[in-house]
Amino acid sequence: MKNIEVKSVPAEYKKAVAKELQGTITEVSYSVQNYINQSRQLVTNQNINSQEVGRETVEGVSIIKKCNVYLPSGYNEDDKNTQYNVLYLLHGVGGNRYEWLDGSGNVDGNFVICNIFDNLIANGDINPLIIVFPDGRSAYDWTDDSFNSEGTNMLGFYYFDYELRYDLIPFIESKYNIYVDIKDKSSKGIAYNRMHRAIAGLSMGGMQSLNLIVGGYRCDSKVYTGTKGGWSNGLDKTVLAPGMEDLFTYVGAFSNAPTSSDGKVLGASIASCGHRLRLLYITCGDMDGIASQDGYAKAIDGIIEAVGDHLDNYYQILIEGGFHDFNVWNNGAYNFIRLSFGKSEGHLKQHVVKMTLHSY
DSSP: OOOOOOOOOOGGGGSOOOGGGOOEEEEEEEEEOSEEOTTSOEEOSSOOOHHHHTSOEEOOOOEEEEEEEEEOTTOOTTOTTSOBEEEEEEOOTTOOTTHHHHHTOEETTEEHHHHHHHHHHHTTSBOOEEEEEOOOOOBTTTTOOOOOTTSHHHHHHTTHHHHIIIIIHHHHHHHSOBSOOTTOOSHHHHHHHGGGEEEEEETHHHHHIIIIIIIOEEEEEHHHHOOSOSOTTSEEEEEEOOOOTTTOSEEEEESOOTTSOOHHHHHHHHHHSSSOBSEEEEEEETTOTTTIIIIIHHHHTTHHHHHTTSBSEEEEEEETTOOSSHHHHHHHHHHHHHHHHBSOOGGGSOEEEEEEESOO
16 A cells, blocks of 8 residues: 655545535533642642642542534444544644634535545545544633633643543543543553544644653743743743653644743653654644744754654654644644544554645
8 A cells, every 4th residue: 555645635625525424513521630720739539649740739629621522424322333533633822622623714614624524534535533622721710711821721731631631531432432442451452542542733732742642841830930941931841741652642743832842852752651652743834933943843853863763653744834823733634634544554664754845
């Protein structure tokens, strides 16, 4: 089989498929017991060391959060024999669970991002899959989408991994017909399950994919860290996140935010985690004044040298003329999911791809 080629999104893929082939979006609520509280502590129902967290851990009451879920055409909750891969798509700093939907625009009465996935499935590029659009602020005030470096809502971005591991993924895998079961802690079960989960994000969500999933630094307001380094936005790094490579083997970062850790840190985390990544896909537009130099360039610097042979496939895609917008992010989602769950097996051979894409 031939390799899967990174390319621009076909124009027809942005248009709606026939009604009977369209997936559906549903909003669901779930209980969260791992989040940042008003006192900037990590509320958790797990035995988590405060040194790992970089702050005090306490018990507390659960909060209710919401996420959006894309279910492919033909999904039948009663058909337990038909199972699906799952993709988690993370939003940006001012967004929420609707950003990927509303931000990508609407064509033919349907969200463009849904049209892209509907077409990928209808044309046989990928098998039908389930997509989860979470709210990435893991904090008691998770509905606050303002940019305030001192806010707990901002701090919640850097602790979303605990909610993801202990609350959201177990909920999704208990509710929907997915190949995986996070309750299976056997080495064989972990190896199997991680092949059926993928995660990617735009901007701040791209930072989360790198810092929280691959393993980089958490951040907090310099008002609370007492440090003078970091970024002009008032944030500085604190402690390393442990990473989540035991759950995910496909990771994507689209225009990752400036607080993303540098490539040497990320590569070292992959090399030391004990689980090989099958795919790391990092992309950005060369005209992106927010992420190209402070996020993307930093994250790719030295990553291949640091990672050694612990990464199967690395894609570093610079998009000519691309800005910090959904043209770049939809292209990232389109190519990332084809490489993750595409039907061609050619891309599974270990290789590094560094290229400039001249259209998107």
